[in-house]
Amino acid sequence: MSAIACYNLCKSFGSFPVLKGISLEVERGELYGFLGPNGAGKTTTIKILTGLLLPSRGRALVAGFDVTVDPYEVKRRVGYVPDRVFLYEKLTGAEFLEFVGHLYKLDPRTVRGESAELIERFDLGDWTGELIEAYSHGMRQKLALTAALLHRPEVVVIDEPMVGLDPRSARRVKTLLRELVDRGQTVFLSTHTLEVAEELCSRVAIIHRGQIVAQGTLDSLRREAMHDDGSLEAVFLRLTEEETAVERVAAEPVLPR
């Protein structure tokens, strides 16, 4: 059974279609990259997968549960870090982690145990007693990631994980994501930082104007883009060129329901 499966997923805001029939599958224990230019529909897809938005059409299964039918079963198994991390300004970092732990019915001891190593790894130790309003953007990002992992989610969904992180923190996040996958957890990572996807992901999907224009391993994408020795950037630019994208979408088979 796949960790994530989307079948012809559509989403419109009013009359404006944002997703136009997305189909993809992410295997368990996979680090999957979701790439696309600004406004392509990455965040909308992620919000559907985490139960923040309802699809207009199509189906999305996460950890074996339908996001529309069993949203709470999905939420129990997913850890989510959004692209813009808004946290409770008037709570301290430690209080925020305890609060999130309670939302997942974890006792404070478990929260402390689960978070201790991550707090240490992200250099947040001196800050957990301070109000979050004093945190920098990068610190909030790291705190949100720590909170998302407290309940050991089967699927971790991260939107733009490296934005605002210093190089050392970015490196630590990358190592952490690899460790999660090694432990059998699935990571669905949305980014437009192509180096991150190139370095971490076993497979990627490229979304453009609400449609998947390519998905597979980096090698398969290179072949499809006829850039055999090109970087992911070259492949990305080639696949998101207007004419190429249109041709590819027309030829793309939809996964069976």
Added chain:
Amino acid sequence: MMLLYPRYAAFRREGSRQHVLVLTILGLLFWAGTYAITVRILNHFVTVDPDLGLVLAAKLLALLFLMWLSFLGFSALITALSQCFLAHDLSLLVVAPVTLRRLFCAKFFEVAGFASWTAVFLALPVWVAYGVVFDAGPAYYLSLIAAVALCVVITAAVGLMVAVALVNLFPARRARDLLSLVALVGLVGVVILLRAVKPEEFVRPEDFGTWAEYLVSLSNPMLPWLPSYWAARALGEILGLYHTIHWDAVILYGGLLAAGAVVSLLAAAGVFREMFRTGFSKSQEAARAKWTRQSWWQGAVRVLSRPFPSRMRALIIKDISTFFREPSQWSQLFLLMAVIAVYLYNFRVLPLDPAGGTGYFLRNLLAFLNVALVGLVATALAARFILPGVSMEGNTLWVLRSSPLTVPELLWAKFWGGFLPLVVVAELLVVLSNTLLDTTMFLGVLSVTAILFLSAAIVGLAVGLGAAYPRFDAADSAQVATSYAGFLFMVLSALLVLTSVTVLAWPVYHSFRAAWLGWGMGAREWVGLVGGMSAVAGLSTIAIYAAMRTGCRRLELREG
């Protein structure tokens, strides 16, 4: 002046033709009304008794200037804090190669302009009415412009100076937090200042021993060390309110105003130059939330929230911590305490016969009507503190929506977090006013029980409607209270309170009748009480169920 251009451009863009038309019509109506009332009052003064009329007109002018200056000063302080430490353009201006002198000039003009235009707009018809009634020449109007301009300069300069000093004096406290505290303290200050003047004495000459004492009292200068008195005195002299024009007094008070303006401007420039940079830096620091992190506090909150299930408990603890760490929220509690004190004091000073007879019925009737009053007070408190609960989750709603927390769990947590404090305040009001009124046991039981049900219904309505029509974009909870949800809540809650009191009127009437006839409380009266109370309980249950259900459904369907 260049630094003010972005504000001018934004102002021009924002004003649509319809807005301008509506505002102009409303403004003209306000001016016409104020002008007509002032002319009528002043004409009444001088026609009834010309001598006393002039004294009263002079006193009224001084009082109006005092109120005007208080409003102006308060407004200048708030504007200065906001423009110097919270404005969005600051991050750009402070890093730009702009000298402190230019920055001071820009901020001074901003504060003077933003703080004074409303105050001048409101007072203009009054000043013109004085000129018309006392047949003033151009000297009055020119002096008026000069006096108003000098008062604006003084208040803007003092406001800037105090704002910069305050931010420096309160280290590690964010300017936004300071703003709400200053607003509250300023408001209380204005009220105390006006109380110190005792304006009610002007219309109660019978309180004075002789007519001469009254006249002397009226003629005494009102807070002569304030610029408001200098302006009022100089203008009063020119208007002939002191019989003959004493030009030496005009020059003296006009000179004091001008000197005051120059001195305050120089002082403000000096304080700004010396303290702005350190103040700006400090205003960016975060608060440390000292006492809400003490173990005794956290222990108390944990004990209080223990009866609730894990997720609801976490939400209640989070809401309590957030409330007491946000000065704009907890500072409202002072206002709440003041309301309670004034409320109870009014009952204490009511001229009711303590003995039997009509006093007995009046006291018990008041105690019964007090149920409605407390219900309405609870409605106002719920609109301010409970209704915005869901909206205030705002940008952080993703934390809750992406977790397994269900919408009913969220709303019931908001319900219990709001109900417990509200019912304590409402019951306190009822029990204390009943004690002060010395009511019967029957009314005591009735009012305490009714308020228990009504408080629950009011909180249910507030939480449900707040969730059904949230304003996640609201900057603060006051905006939510005045939104569509706030309006709907106030109307429905007031209807519920008034309907409940109407339902209870029947058993109360029969209990009064029984007491009047000396029958005492019989079975019929107790049955009436139980029946009425059951009806109120039923109404409250329906209100809670309908509102919470609507809130849950609408919030569940809401995306984002």
